[in-house]
Amino acid sequence: MSVTKKYAVRNIRLCTKDCLCLYVCPTGAADTENSIIDVEKCIGCGDCADACPSGAISLVPFEYPPQQPKTESVVSTLNTLLRSKAKQENIAAGLPGKLAKAIEKSNRIMAEDIIREAGYMLPQSHNTRQFLQSLLEQNPEGFPRETVEKLLTVLYDQKEDKQMKENKILDNLMEAFAGESQANRKYLAYAKQAEKEGKLNAAKLFRAAADAETLHAFKLLEVAGKIGSTADNLKDGITGETYEYKEMYPAFVKEAEAAGNKAAVMAYTFAMKAEEVHAKLYQEALENIDQTEEVFYYLCPVCGNIEKFVPDKCSICGIPGKKFIKY
Amino acid sequence: MAKYVCSICGFVYDETEGIPEAGMAAGTKWDELPDDWVCPLCGAEKADFMKQGAPSTDHAEKPKTVHDASLDMQQLSPLEVSALCSNLARACEQQYKAEEADLFKELAGYFKSVSAPAKDPNFSQLLDLVEKDLEQDFPNAKAAASEVKDRGALRALTWSEKVTRILKSLLHRYQKEGDALLENTGVYVCTICGFIYIGDELPEVCPVCKVATWKFEKVEGR
Numbered sequence: 001m002s003v004t005k006k007y008a009v010r011n012i013r014l015c016t017k018d019c020l021c022l023y024v025c026p027t028g029a030a031d032t033e034n035s036i037i038d039v040e041k042c043i044g045c046g047d048c049a050d051a052c053p054s055g056a057i058s059l060v061p062f063e064y065p066p067q068q069p070k071t072e073s074v075v076s077t078l079n080t081l082l083r084s085k086a087k088q089e090n091i092a093a094g095l096p097g098k099l100a101k102a103i104e105k106s107n108r109i110m111a112e113d114i115i116r117e118a119g120y121m122l123p124q125s126h127n128t129r130q131f132l133q134s135l136l137e138q139n140p141e142g143f144p145r146e147t148v149e150k151l152l153t154v155l156y157d158q159k160e161d162k163q164m165k166e167n168k169i170l171d172n173l174m175e176a177f178a179g180e181s182q183a184n185r186k187y188l189a190y191a192k193q194a195e196k197e198g199k200l201n202a203a204k205l206f207r208a209a210a211d212a213e214t215l216h217a218f219k220l221l222e223v224a225g226k227i228g229s230t231a232d233n234l235k236d237g238i239t240g241e242t243y244e245y246k247e248m249y250p251a252f253v254k255e256a257e258a259a260g261n262k263a264a265v266m267a268y269t270f271a272m273k274a275e276e277v278h279a280k281l282y283q284e285a286l287e288n289i290d291q292t293e294e295v296f297y298y299l300c301p302v303c304g305n306i307e308k309f310v311p312d313k314c315s316i317c318g319i320p321g322k323k324f325i326k327y
Numbered sequence: 328m329a330k331y332v333c334s335i336c337g338f339v340y341d342e343t344e345g346i347p348e349a350g351m352a353a354g355t356k357w358d359e360l361p362d363d364w365v366c367p368l369c370g371a372e373k374a375d376f377m378k379q380g381a382p383s384t385d386h387a388e389k390p391k392t393v394h395d396a397s398l399d400m401q402q403l404s405p406l407e408v409s410a411l412c413s414n415l416a417r418a419c420e421q422q423y424k425a426e427e428a429d430l431f432k433e434l435a436g437y438f439k440s441v442s443a444p445a446k447d448p449n450f451s452q453l454l455d456l457v458e459k460d461l462e463q464d465f466p467n468a469k470a471a472a473s474e475v476k477d478r479g480a481l482r483a484l485t486w487s488e489k490v491t492r493i494l495k496s497l498l499h500r501y502q503k504e505g506d507a508l509l510e511n512t513g514v515y516v517c518t519i520c521g522f523i524y525i526g527d528e529l530p531e532v533c534p535v536c537k538v539a540t541w542k543f544e545k546v547e548g549r
Contacts, residue, residue: 009423060422071475077468078480081487084464086406087445088456094448098514099501102523102546103453103494109521110487111407112414117483123415123427131411135434144437151430 006059007042008049010035014056021048021057030057067125070118078118085111129156173224180217184210234286241279245272270303273316277306298324330379331357335489336369336534340376363503365496369534370525372496409438454498460491486520489535493523515543 012035021030029041030048049057085107092104119127135148191206249272256264298307303317311321328342345351416431465488472480501508515524520536529540
């Protein structure tokens with residue numbers, strides 16, 4: 001069975017406009033004003049080809065298999081014939097009358113068929129690519145160089161394809177980063193729980209595993225190219241925190257309130273207020289990025305609020321300032 | 328009474344039946360047919376017919392394979408490069424790649440335009456080349472392709488050899504009849520194999536490659 005990725009094409013000469021393809025196409029790819037099936041929309045399911053009563057639709061692969069190899073003796077004897085057919089085409093082209101014109105055409109068609117069997121069947125093949133490149137190298141005067149360059153681009157330059165693959169890799173890296181990051185926090189939470197229960201060995205293991213996931217997360221983020229200069233990272237921090245306090249948490253709070261989930265409302269609210277503070281502090285740090293005088297930060301261990309001095313009590317959750325942790 | 332089979336298209340001349348509608352009464356012997364009689368379906372000459380049931384003499388003397396030095400790209404003439412490009416244009420069309428097909432057509436047109444015209448062309452030069460093809464180059468190529476069981480090459484060679492024999496027949500007739508051969512009659516070329524048809528009533532399928540004849544192209548005068 002073939003697993004090649006395919007798309008549907010319609011042979012307009014055979015199409016009898018029964019339009020069954022339009023009824024069965026799950027994505028609407030067959031329904032276009034120019035009768036050409038939309039490659040972007042086509043998912044290659046083949047339902048249209050099965051439904052077409054005129055056999056006007058077929059599925060063609062995005063990528064063709066490599067060309068069948070040719071032996072040298074076959075190629076050389078075919079080339080001898082090709083040479084003869086081209087000569088005959090040339091002679092006939094110089095002669096008057098319908099017969100000469102027909103002979104000229106006939107020889108061209110034979111020459112095409114012969115060279116096709118001499119190793120030039122597929123435009124996508126290595127042979128064709130080499131042929132086009134050799135044209136560029138020879139570069140005879142007045143020859144349409146751009147046409148050859150364009151062909152090389154459209155036939156072989158799989159830039160878009162490459163881009164898609166790279167995008168996919170980046171998506172995967174970021175998904176892995178998210179997973180490892182979550183695992184880190186989850187295991188730390190599990191470690192705290194284990195400590196509460198007095199299961200110190202399990203707690204130790206959770207902490208070690210949490211650190212391991214941190215290592216993974218750092219590496220993934222680095223490979224994804226997401227770690228910039230400190231100025232860039234501060235800007236990224238501002239963007240992230242701002243989105244959270246302005247958009248994400250307000251929406252979450254509303255939903256939790258509507259559902260009457262007070263614990264969630266409180267967790268969201270604390271986080272939302274703290275994120276606003278974080279965004280402001282990042283902004284300040286960005287503005288004073290070259291400042292050498294040492295700055296201290298104090299973290300509220302309950303709600304995540306950060307201050308630049310020890311407050312009497314936390315402005316968000318109200319715990320005494322002496323519980324703040326100095327950084 | 329015997330039957331004679333056209334080696335190009337498979338048409339059978341049956342002496343018992345003759346072809347009354349073409350003036351050959353039932354019972355007309357093969358030898359009684361005029362020498363310039365041609366296959367009513369494909370235009371092959373009498374010499375291209377074989378008596379049914381007679382042992383084929385075609386492969387009696389198989390020529391030895393001659394290996395020419397293979398031609399690399401630099402050695403292709405502009406017209407050969409043009410044929411290569413128009414072949415690739417066809418391949419792109421078959422793959423529904425219209426943009427690529429147009430680009431290859433443009434290249435084919437360019438290389439045809441820069442090809443030096445033939446010196447003092449005449450019909451007997453064509454006949455000489457056709458005869459050389461049939462006597463030497465087709466047998467060589469067929470032997471090479473059979474040896475390695477290259478079915479694709481054999482297919483192309485079978486078609487183009489038959490078409491070349493038709494060209495030979497047409498060139499012979501043209502030598503004898505001159506422009507009368509083409510007066511008040513259509514000339515068609517099969518765009519798949521190159522078969523040339525002279526007449527106004529097209530057969531249903533090409534006698535050589537069997538493609539439906541809507542793939543034939545009518546040749547207008549120049």
